[in-house]
Amino acid sequence: MLLPAPIQNLINAFERLPGIGPKSASRLAFYLLRAPEDIPTQLAEALLAFKTQTAFCPECFNIMLNGREHCEICESPARDESILCVVEEPMDVLAIERIGAYKGKYHVLHGVLSPIEGIGPEDIKIKPLLARAAQGQVKEIIIATNPSMEGDATALYLRQQIQPLGIHLTRLARGLPVGGDLEYADQNTLLRALSGRQEMG
Amino acid sequence: MLLPAPIQNLINAFERLPGIGPKSASRLAFYLLRAPEDIPTQLAEALLAFKTQTAFCPECFNIMLNGREHCEICESPARDESILCVVEEPMDVLAIERIGAYKGKYHVLHGVLSPIEGIGPEDIKIKPLLARAAQGQVKEIIIATNPSMEGDATALYLRQQIQPLGIHLTRLARGLPVGGDLEYADQNTLLRALSGRQEMG
Numbered sequence: 001m002l003l004p005a006p007i008q009n010l011i012n013a014f015e016r017l018p019g020i021g022p023k024s025a026s027r028l029a030f031y032l033l034r035a036p037e038d039i040p041t042q043l044a045e046a047l048l049a050f051k052t053q054t055a056f057c058p059e060c061f062n063i064m065l066n067g068r069e070h071c072e073i074c075e076s077p078a079r080d081e082s083i084l085c086v087v088e089e090p091m092d093v094l095a096i097e098r099i100g101a102y103k104g105k106y107h108v109l110h111g112v113l114s115p116i117e118g119i120g121p122e123d124i125k126i127k128p129l130l131a132r133a134a135q136g137q138v139k140e141i142i143i144a145t146n147p148s149m150e151g152d153a154t155a156l157y158l159r160q161q162i163q164p165l166g167i168h169l170t171r172l173a174r175g176l177p178v179g180g181d182l183e184y185a186d187q188n189t190l191l192r193a194l195s196g197r198q199e200m201g
Numbered sequence: 202m203l204l205p206a207p208i209q210n211l212i213n214a215f216e217r218l219p220g221i222g223p224k225s226a227s228r229l230a231f232y233l234l235r236a237p238e239d240i241p242t243q244l245a246e247a248l249l250a251f252k253t254q255t256a257f258c259p260e261c262f263n264i265m266l267n268g269r270e271h272c273e274i275c276e277s278p279a280r281d282e283s284i285l286c287v288v289e290e291p292m293d294v295l296a297i298e299r300i301g302a303y304k305g306k307y308h309v310l311h312g313v314l315s316p317i318e319g320i321g322p323e324d325i326k327i328k329p330l331l332a333r334a335a336q337g338q339v340k341e342i343i344i345a346t347n348p349s350m351e352g353d354a355t356a357l358y359l360r361q362q363i364q365p366l367g368i369h370l371t372r373l374a375r376g377l378p379v380g381g382d383l384e385y386a387d388q389n390t391l392l393r394a395l396s397g398r399q400e401m402g
Contacts (some may be wrong), residue, residue: 003295013244013247017244032248033264040251044244047233047242047245048242051238054234
């Protein structure tokens, strides 16, 4: 038996999302067959609206409402514009904002350098970052790329480019995750925790 | 920082789907921000179309294209109408059709009896099943509810109702899953495999 086309189309559309395989896709589609009407409608409307109603901030490349000049963070006078935190994706901004401890501004690269995937400095927002750095008001740049091979390569590339500008350059600390267990930490994490050991004052 | 409303709406809509928590929902939304335009559009269109374009077969309650009189299986002259396979959900029909060995017809209950959730015989498609059984052409009914507490309770209830009609009543075999390992089988499965042991002919 072939599934009726409208259901098969829905399964196919779900399958194109990351992390949703054929089984989850059909489970979702069959769930929606019996779910309250507004669940699929609400999702459909949100899917159609979000692209036209959002844009990237021309200053920091975080997401913002379409039609605004800059994102909320760039526009806020409460944020310290002498510190920039450089992240890979808009989601990372959200993660850092959630801790509520950072009062500087951001710069979203929209990717990382990855020679294997053919992603070079021109393909991510490095040039606009260097332009912001060269304007003079930035005193510290915190590199907050992921602790991955590509994240590290991107951090090293940025160091090369930013060091000549005489800006204080830092990066997020590596070490044992809080609540983690030393016994289960991988060798690299343990090595970083050891070599980066902090004074107990 | 609050997320722009269109993104937050999209995250909320994803979160209403089963098996998608807050983290997966935001990952999906942020993925779609950078994904090819047609991925969200295709999903939105499929979501809006499937409800109006499908319906349940009035005979077996499987899904069918809206506007047809019956589903493909009920309409097919190649299917043996003397055997009915009773399943919980339309997805189960798909699972049995995939093995390609069953040539009878189906009956989809759209649920199982569950006193805890307040689901009684009137809430699922038991009456129409008994009506089909009473018409006379059905010689065997295969109960293919899930091997769960609710599935078993539903099977027992159906036996009570169907036995007086003098129809041959069977249910799917319980035992070791093919490719499984006896050592890892749970006690109940092993007990069922032993008590239901089959002749080697």
